[in-house]
Amino acid sequence: xxxxxxTGSADRSVPTDSLGNPITVPDSDDILVVSAADGSRxxxxxxxxxxxxxxxxxxxxxxxxxRFGDEPNTNIDPVTLGLPGTLPVVNERAVELAAxxxxxxxxxxxxxxxxRKNYFYPDMPKDFQISQYDQPIVIxxxxxxxxxxxxxxxxxxxxxxTGKSTHVGGDGRIHGAxxxxxxxxxxxxxxxxxxxxxxxxSAEQARAYVSELRxxxxxxxISDGKMEEGSMRVDANVSVRPEGSDEIRTxxxxxxxxxxxxLGRAIEYEATRQADLHASxxxxxxxxxxxxxxxxxxxTMRSKEExxxxxxxxxxxxxxxxxxxxxxxxxxxxxxxxxAARRARLAEVTGEARTAESVVVVVERGQDDQxxxxxxxxxHLASESEGGPHAGEPDxxxxxxxxxxxxxxxxxxxxxxxxxxxxxxxxxxxxxxDPSAASAASVARWVLTDEGLAAAREASDAAKARVxxxxxxxxxxxxxxxxxxxxxxxxxxxxVAGELTATQAKQVLAELVDDPAATAGxxxxxxxxxxxxxxxxxxxxxxxxxxxxxxxxQFRTGDPKVRGKLTGFFVGQVMKATKGQADGKQVxxxxxxxxx
Amino acid sequence: xxxxxxxxxxxHVATLARxxxxxxxxDTFTAQLAAVLEHAEDVxxxxxxxxxxxxxxxxxxxxxxxxxxGPTLSPEDALAAAPQAExxxxxxxxxxxxxx
Numbered sequence: 001x002x003x004x005x006x007t008g009s010a011d012r013s014v015p016t017d018s019l020g021n022p023i024t025v026p027d028s029d030d031i032l033v034v035s036a037a038d039g040s041r042x043x044x045x046x047x048x049x050x051x052x053x054x055x056x057x058x059x060x061x062x063x064x065x066x067r068f069g070d071e072p073n074t075n076i077d078p079v080t081l082g083l084p085g086t087l088p089v090v091n092e093r094a095v096e097l098a099a100x101x102x103x104x105x106x107x108x109x110x111x112x113x114x115x116r117k118n119y120f121y122p123d124m125p126k127d128f129q130i131s132q133y134d135q136p137i138v139i140x141x142x143x144x145x146x147x148x149x150x151x152x153x154x155x156x157x158x159x160x161x162t163g164k165s166t167h168v169g170g171d172g173r174i175h176g177a178x179x180x181x182x183x184x185x186x187x188x189x190x191x192x193x194x195x196x197x198x199x200x201x202s203a204e205q206a207r208a209y210v211s212e213l214r215x216x217x218x219x220x221x222i223s224d225g226k227m228e229e230g231s232m233r234v235d236a237n238v239s240v241r242p243e244g245s246d247e248i249r250t251x252x253x254x255x256x257x258x259x260x261x262x263l264g265r266a267i268e269y270e271a272t273r274q275a276d277l278h279a280s281x282x283x284x285x286x287x288x289x290x291x292x293x294x295x296x297x298x299x300t301m302r303s304k305e306e307x308x309x310x311x312x313x314x315x316x317x318x319x320x321x322x323x324x325x326x327x328x329x330x331x332x333x334x335x336x337x338x339x340a341a342r343r344a345r346l347a348e349v350t351g352e353a354r355t356a357e358s359v360v361v362v363v364e365r366g367q368d369d370q371x372x373x374x375x376x377x378x379x380h381l382a383s384e385s386e387g388g389p390h391a392g393e394p395d396x397x398x399x400x401x402x403x404x405x406x407x408x409x410x411x412x413x414x415x416x417x418x419x420x421x422x423x424x425x426x427x428x429x430x431x432x433x434d435p436s437a438a439s440a441a442s443v444a445r446w447v448l449t450d451e452g453l454a455a456a457r458e459a460s461d462a463a464k465a466r467v468x469x470x471x472x473x474x475x476x477x478x479x480x481x482x483x484x485x486x487x488x489x490x491x492x493x494x495x496v497a498g499e500l501t502a503t504q505a506k507q508v509l510a511e512l513v514d515d516p517a518a519t520a521g522x523x524x525x526x527x528x529x530x531x532x533x534x535x536x537x538x539x540x541x542x543x544x545x546x547x548x549x550x551x552x553x554q555f556r557t558g559d560p561k562v563r564g565k566l567t568g569f570f571v572g573q574v575m576k577a578t579k580g581q582a583d584g585k586q587v588x589x590x591x592x593x594x595x596x
Numbered sequence: 597x598x599x600x601x602x603x604x605x606x607x608h609v610a611t612l613a614r615x616x617x618x619x620x621x622x623d624t625f626t627a628q629l630a631a632v633l634e635h636a637e638d639v640x641x642x643x644x645x646x647x648x649x650x651x652x653x654x655x656x657x658x659x660x661x662x663x664x665x666g667p668t669l670s671p672e673d674a675l676a677a678a679p680q681a682e683x684x685x686x687x688x689x690x691x692x693x694x695x696x
Contacts, residue, residue, distance in 0.1 A: 057663050064665070065665050072684040072685050073671045073684055073686070074668065077666065077668050081674065090661060092660035092661060093662075113651050118612075122686070165691065167691070168682075179687055179690055180689075181682055182686040183686075309608075314652065318659070320651065
């Protein structure tokens with residue numbers, strides 16, 4: 001109804017989004033610019049559509065279970081199959097989860113209406129999909145990436161997922177298949193389709209957006225966010241325009257992007273393809289394109305004119321959803337700490353930048369509680385070794401132990417350290433000190449307290465650095481996230497005290513993950529790791545220097561680049577001579593001091 | 597505002613609805629649909645700026661169901677009405693083109 005100007009071509013009118021708002025494209029210091037074959041330069045404008053399966057027990061419109069991986073056609077009921085006489089009833093939990101998402105991205109949760117999207121395809125037995133069209137439940141949110149770039153969220157709407165087709169014959173591809181088989185277990189599973197504004201300006205931002213979105217969905221319990229199981233799927237709307245211009249050109253929608261890596265590749269390929277078309281005077285046709293991972297190319301699936309005519313109309317079998325301000329406020333009040341706030345917290349406690357890779361990675365993996373709790377324990381262990389469980393001022397360690405940890409029934413006594421003289425080895429540490437008994441939930445509550453954070457903040461810089469290194473590099477694999485903070489803290493305490501080198505600590509850590517009964521001390525003893533005393537180490541360094549006089553001369557007189565290269569050589573030699581027991585950092589420091 | 601529905605529009609809509617219409621049927625339905633749309637235009641001519649759109653005739657909202665699993669069909673029952681089944685799945689003829 002707005003397009004009333006009989007003379008205006010569609011290209012000249014102000015472009016608007018699905019809700020009639022003018023389209024804006026923000027600037028960024030990270031914009032993908034591609035060169036066309038003729039050398040002209042084109043910049044990316046991209047929006048993302050993410051489909052997230054909601055973490056409900058049942059389907060969107062019926063009580064059939066929402067469960068992945070079951071035998072085909074076992075989680076279906078008459079509503080799923082669209083049998084005559086069946087009627088849909090909205091799943092309350094799905095509505096709450098959609099509203100939760102709206103609150104998490106600062107959006108408006110509004111009165112919404114379901115619509116029928118009509119098309120004929122065997123993945124929907126009803127021959128239509130129930131979705132939301134012009135009145136989605138969530139509009140107008142924002143999502144801030146770890147880099148600080150803000151991507152607008154135009155809308156998020158509720159709909160139902162489709163069934164899964166398997167193509168028989170023709171190498172399992174749709175073209176050339178003999179026939180297809182359909183499993184309707186997934187049909188009707190609640191979906192939240194989250195549509196961003198075209199605020200994504202680079203492949204890196206696209207990956208960061210999806211990754212941040214996934215963190216939020218997982219943190220709030222909205223979806224399990226598993227791209228590999230298809231519970232989170234991404235389509236990219238890609239267009240390009242001359243570098244520095246403010247045009248909005250024709251876009252293509254890229255489907256079948258199944259990983260963050262493919263997403264970046266698909267966007268880069270498609271931007272270059274469109275740039276070449278524009279540069280050679282050809283037209284980019286608005287269409288849906290299929291990303292082929294093996295070829296690294298996109299190809300036409302169908303043009304917009306062919307099939308994108310879904311004849312939406314209000315679903316007559318469902319009444320509108322209107323949660324009301326009070327209920328939305330109550331949902332907002334239950335939001336957990338979101339990834340952005342968790343990055344800020346981890347950065348503040350560790351003294352790292354919010355954008356530091358370690359901070360981003362640890363929060364993305366949801367291991368920030370583990371890292372913070374380990375730091376709090378490190379402080380406690382340090383205060384203990386200084387002469388008493390509550391030694392040190394301010395007595396944050398003692399206080400949070402007494403007031404927070406003990407009431408939460410977290411094992412308090414650290415396991416005995418075989419490397420250190422143990423004055424109270426008779427204490428019943430064996431049973432009560434099982435740190436894995438502390439449930440993840442208790443640890444999270446513990447860390448969230450001011451006392452827990454204060455203790456973590458008190459940890460030494462060395463401990464903070466080591467904890468971040470271990471969690472980012474050594475605890476990402478299977479089982480790593482489950483390592484109890486106390487056991488990690490004991491390891492870090494030994495490292496910081498110079499009882500273990502970084503290389504040794506990594507080996508010990510692997511054992512701790514594999515063997516829940518092991519402690520840092522017991523593993524170190526079993527492996528024969530003993531701290532080298534400084535005198536012995538210095539003697540080794542002197543011996544290596546004496547054996548390599550010309551390298552030493554170059555090291556002594558060379559520029560920083562040469563010196564850096566030769567540092568590696570000398571450290572390697574010392575490591576070899578000491579069978580890896582030397583501390584690389586200490587060797588480097590000795591080399592530096594001897595050279596001046 | 598007044599745009600008359602054409603024979604081509606009707607043919608397009610018929611294609612979308614998977615209806616195969618003969619030439620004379622296209623003429624019939626073009627005239628009938630034009631009459632229906634003209635009637636709608638009578639309403640559009642009124643000043644309805646203050647009237648909210650009605651998506652539903654009943655003034656109800658939030659008819660919801662708790663997220664509790666209910667009974668399911670056995671795969672045998674589910675597939676019993678399928679024209680063809682194979683390997684616990686509904687067998688369908690070759691699909692032309694990708695999913696929308």
